[in-house]
Amino acid sequence: MTTSYGTGAIWLAIVGAGVGTFAIRLSFILLLGRLDEAPPTVEGILRFVPAAVLAALVAPSLVALSAEPSLGLSYAPEKVGAGAIAAVVAWRTENVLATIGVGMAALWTLQVVV
């Protein structure tokens, strides 16, 4: 778990990731300062990125694929339960504070109960 990379290599990775990330952030802010409109095709594709990426970030924290004893899904019931409750709160309120607050409270409650 502990890296065997030296200081220079780690900083190289940090700067590389930082420059790449900054280029992504600046890309259209700079480009659209010159164009009148974003190409509709590009915008139509990019529109799906948040839903796809955020779901891809959330799902593996709730369930995992397991191979033993047979192929199936493994999960911690209290996390799936708390996640489901939080999803309902997110859907009804679209409020981040409420989603996190209720989700964490549900997790702590379920950890005691389950």
Place this chain on the structure above:
Amino acid sequence: MRAREDFLAGARVVSPMLLGIVPFGLIVGVTAVGAGLSPGQALGLSTVVFAGASQLAAIELLGRDAPLTVVVLTAIVINLRMMMYSASIAPYFRRLAAPTKWIAAYLLTDQAYAVSIAEFRQTTPGERSRRWFYFGAAVTLWVPWQIVTVVGALVGASVPEGLSLEFAIPLTFMALLVPTLDGRSTEIAALVGGGVAVVAAVFPFNLGLITAALLGVASGVGHEVLVGEFPTTDASAHGDGGDSA
């Protein structure tokens, strides 16, 4: 006075998100030190990259001695979603001076984007300065992020594990995810993205996330093409993007 008022309005809107960001930043700091990075390098990640999910991925890959190109590319691919934020928010930043645009881009995050675009669609530039509202939100996210990264790196492994504070991370993403589901096509993109991410979690070097994101986007686009609605663009994002301030 207007600038101050709009700055504070932006700060106020993102402040509840700090509930998720503070433990997230602590975890990033703790994980960085656990993977063998120095506290200075942990802070370096937070200032240079300033994007939690990609920082965490980079730290994990460094800890596993993945090739440096894989570390950098994974962080970049995780942050590709910000290209859409950049495109979506660009019309509102069109009249900013070039240096201001660069600073605004550096500070662009899921949260700053999400709250700003919602505000800009509901107000005119005369009612709400684009620049000051955005910077109010963005700076309120940036400062605590730097502080808690350092605190996490210095406090290290003594963050209580029983609290499962790391669960606030997926909850924050979930809170940001749900409002993006505005129709069948985005729902399909999310279902495929989430489903593939679970199956592909066994891929090395976080390639599962990249695969899942690309397949999710492709599925959403594919569904829209099939029903003849591609490309769907958000016309309201192209209104007058001027900044009155």
